[in-house]
Structures are given as C-alpha cells and as structure tokens.
Amino acid sequence: MTNPNGRFGIHGGQYIPETLMNAVIELEEAYNHYKNDPEFNRELTELLNEYAGRPSRLYYAEKMTKDLGGAKIYLKREDLNHTGAHKINNVLGQALLAKKMGKTRLIAETGAGQHGVATATAAALMGMECVVFMGEEDTRRQALNVYRMRLLGAEVIPVTTGTATLKDAVSEAMREWTKRIDDTHYCLGSVMGPHPFPTIVRDFQAVISKEIKEQMLEKEGRLPDAVLACVGGGSNAIGTFYNFIEDKEVRLIGCEAAGRGVDTYETAATIATGKLGIFHGMKSYFCQDKYGQIAPVYSISAGLDYPGIGPEHAYLHDSGRAEYVAITDEEAVCAFEYLAKTEGIIPAIESAHAIAHAIKLAPTMGKDKIIVITVSGRGDKDCAAIARYRGEDINE
C-alpha cells in the first residue's frame, strides 16, 4: 500500500524539519531490515504473546446481539491486552526496533494516556529511559494514567502550549526529538506523522485484523460483513482494517469523534469537517480554518481529540474503500454505559464510539450478517470523567 516515498495516494510524505530527516531515513532503513529478520520477529512475537497476552479474544457478544436484534456481533478484545489497550502492539514493536538501533531513550506523545502508559511499560521492561508529553488538559482528564506512567518510571511532561491536548503533545514530542536524536527514538503512537511512521505503526497494529480473520474463520467459517473501530489518528482502526482491505465484501467503518456535533465548532471529526492540508509531517485531512490555522478540536475522548487523521485513512476515504462516520459525545457515553450493562464490559470512551455506531448499524442488518467491533481499550480510566459528564462527582 505504501509507495517508496511514503505516500498513500496523495497523502503522507515527510513534511518535517531538515534536522529530523536523517533520523527518519535511518529509522526506515532499520525497519526495512528488521521487519524481515526472523530473530526480530521471533522476539516480537514472544513479547506479544507472553508479555502482552496475545492473541486477544474475539468474543461473541450474545446479549448485545439479541438486544439489538440484527447482525451477529463480535468484540475484538484489545482491552484485555497488558496495559489495557491496543497501543502495546505498536509500542513493543517500536521499542524493540529502537533497542536494535542502539537507542536508549524513548519519547512519546499521549492523549488519553494509553500510548504513554504502553511506552512507559515497554521502557521499563527493556531498561530504557522514557519521557512522555501529555497536554495539560489531558493530564487532568486522565490523572490515573499520569500516575501509572510515573509509577512505571517515566517522566511525564504536561504540555501547556496551544489547546494543551494531543496535537500539542505531538508538537512538543517532535520539538524534543529535534533537540536530542542520537540516543532517542520517538515512539509515535498512531498511524500518523512523517513516513515511515504511518507504515510502521500500521504493520505493528495489523496483528488485530490478522487475528480477527483467523478467529472468524475458525468460529464462523467465513469473513465478517463489517469491521468497526474508532478513529482519532487511526491506529486501532488501521489495525482492524488492514488484512481486510483486499476482501472487498468486508465493509470497513471508522468512527470519528463528533464531540458536540459535526455542525458545531466543538468537534474532532476530521473526515466530516476537515480539508486537505500539511501538518505534523504528513499531507492528510485536518480540521483547520481558511488560512490553514489548525482548529482547536474537541471530544469527550482525549484519545480521539486530534485535528487530523492518518494518511492511509485519508486514502481509504478518497478511494471509497472505507467509510467514516461521526459519533457524538452523548452517543459514545450512552454506548459506554450500554456495553457495561449489557455485556459486563466497560470499554474505553474512545472504543465506545465504535460501539455506538454498531448500536445503530446492527439492527439494520439481517441476522445472518456478522459485524466485528474492536474494543481498543478498557474504560477504567474514563469512569471519573463519564461520572462528571453525568453530573456525578467521584474521587478517583
């Protein structure tokens, strides 16, 4: 899917300062070498299986299926991974790669904190130094994850610039990388940024769809009719889609965060409201004003609160291969509560965006149809914020 210059159709590329160019070239060379190295792959598989707990379960949500009365629903349980989200898949891959490259320090951005926690975890495991940049606003929304990162030995730097959310954390991590390159790997958490990150992160997350395919064939003897995942930058979504891209009969549906609605300014739905632009190292769709100033986006979900989308998603949207829908805060919160009560599973508020769309979609499909929803993470981190949303103040 990736051409040599890291383009997905017109999207992608390497729009970064010259200072970082040799670093990304070196990363690409190392990745191209190790991705086919049997020893690297053996080590990574062992980490994924023995440490992170893969393969993750593909769970038949029988009560939800009956309640909605339509398509049969399966949940891909990325929330059951070690550290509680899909982020660990990518982080173990990148940390191992960084270690092979002789790097001793990992830096990362984080929104909800799940990628930061995963990076801090991998750094602890591999004996590397770790610094995580997190928007100050998000350190408040996700205080528990800040504590977890510090407990794991990482330094958490609250970012106060701009909107003090995920995009500002990415900017600050990029600035930090230009200051210190020799011993430092920027462990980017989503399928975004300059080439080769969108490709590397996608490859490490593609294990999700690889497993879904195998598990689905084993359980049902056929492929699903649709796979759903939430989309911020888009890492769990691309992981969910990737091995189905060539299976044209499988609908690929990404669920963006509409915040208070795509007709308001308080939204983070990039495909619905953004336009083509160049930012954070890539050409893709971004929420921006007519002069190209990046918009201050909003979502209840810190992990989806990003004004752009990964370049491969932008391409899948252009080509019509994937569909993107927008889910409001209210719909996501209702889905969060619904899955808890119906299946006894508390999903991350990010993942709840995908659940919300399934609640709408499943009843419109026949009982002989199958949909798979990726539950990208667990929702413990969100309980206090959702309680606040419902007007209840609880101490974490």
Next chain:
Amino acid sequence: MSNIAKAFENKKAFIPFFTCGDPDLETTGKLVKEAVKNGASLVELGIPFSDPTAEGPVIQGANLRALEGGVTTDKIFDFVRELRKEVTVPMVFMTYANVVFSYGSEAFIKTCSEIGIDGIILPDLPFEEKEEFLPECHKYGVDLISLIAPTSKDRVAMIAKEAEGFIYLVSSLGVTGTRTEINTDLDSIVKIIRENTSVPCAIGFGISTPEQAKKMASISDGAIVGSAIIKIMEKYGKESPSYVGEYVKSMTDALK
C-alpha cells in the same frame, strides 16, 4: 541573479526575523523600517501558524499573540504591499507548509511575487518534499530557501547543489531560541556548501549577542536572529521599535 544576492554583496548580511502582527502590523512595519535603517540587509517576515513545530517558546509566543490579534495571510499580503513602497532590501516569508498550501500554493506564491517577496522559508519542507511548491516558485520567480542542519551529514552536498536565494544553516539541534553556546562544527558544513554552490549561506538558531553574530558571520555569509529580537518586543511591546533598532545596530556593527 536572485534579488536576495544583493543582501550579501560585499558584506556580511544581518537578517532579523519578525512575526507579522506581533503585537500588531503597525508595529511590525515600524520594526522592519527601524531594522533596515540600522543596517539589516535582508528581512525575514514570519506569517504566524497555530502550531509552529520548529519554534521554541519565544517564537511560539509571538505566533500566538499575532493570531490572537487577528492577523491573517491576506492582511499580511496587504501590509507587505504597502511596506514595499518604503523598504528596498530583499524580504522573505518564513512560515509553515500548511499556510502556503491552504491558501492555494499558486495563489500564495503568485501574490508573493506581486508584492515584492523574494523568497519563502518553510521549516517543515525538506529537500524530499520541495516539489510541493517548487514549480510555482520557479514560475513566479520566488526563491524557495533550503535549510541545512547539523544532522544533515551526507545530505549537505545534495541540498546545496539545488539551493537558491540563500542557504539557511541551522546552527544547532533543537528548535529556535537563544543559546549561550553553539558547539556544532559549522566550518566543515560550510566547506561542503562552498564546494557545491555559490549561493550564500547564513547561520541562524540560537544567535543573540554581537559576539555570536560576528563569529557565525565569520564562517558564513551572515547571521539570522529571531528569538532575541522577539524577547525585546515581549518586554517593550509597541514601544519596542527604537530598542530593536539599537539592538540591530549593535549586531550590524559587529558584522562590519
């Protein structure tokens, strides 16, 4: 010959940077004229961007103040059109790729040419991506300035060979901002640049004192200063032009 070359004729160039609209365009105009009066030979005008990833806190602050003040690309074009009636030294825009792209690359670059902008510096546009804007830059005679960094290594010759206007040599790792010391082996980078092009080369990032400017200009063709000037503006606001003028004089005197 590029108009920019005039800034380097028979002298070391002092290149000040101003963020347009910080705190307002009227002050920016006064600052530019004051700087030119005190010997600046090329002026770098920043079009603010909401998320300037190559800037340190000082220039980030200037970008934010300018945007909060309501400045836009169109207002800056009108401002430069007026400024050009009085200012004859070469002027270049410094901004981010999305500011040019979102305006419509051709419309942006064509307007630059019409209002007397001689070049564009885009810190998030490396050699590999310059085709994004180069055809339009050539069509309208606007130089697309190349940056070279301490980490460029084997890329220096490749970049220098195709450089136009002048080369912006980044003095050290990291983002913009003043530094007490610059430790990069710039001599050997400049040597490779000289072997590959006759386009002049100016050094920027981290320069604030006359001593630093003198040292940097002695190994290259000029010195670029941004954050140190913006710090003066932070302090004096609309009263800053005379203070900035004094500062520019101290820098240009050091380059004589």
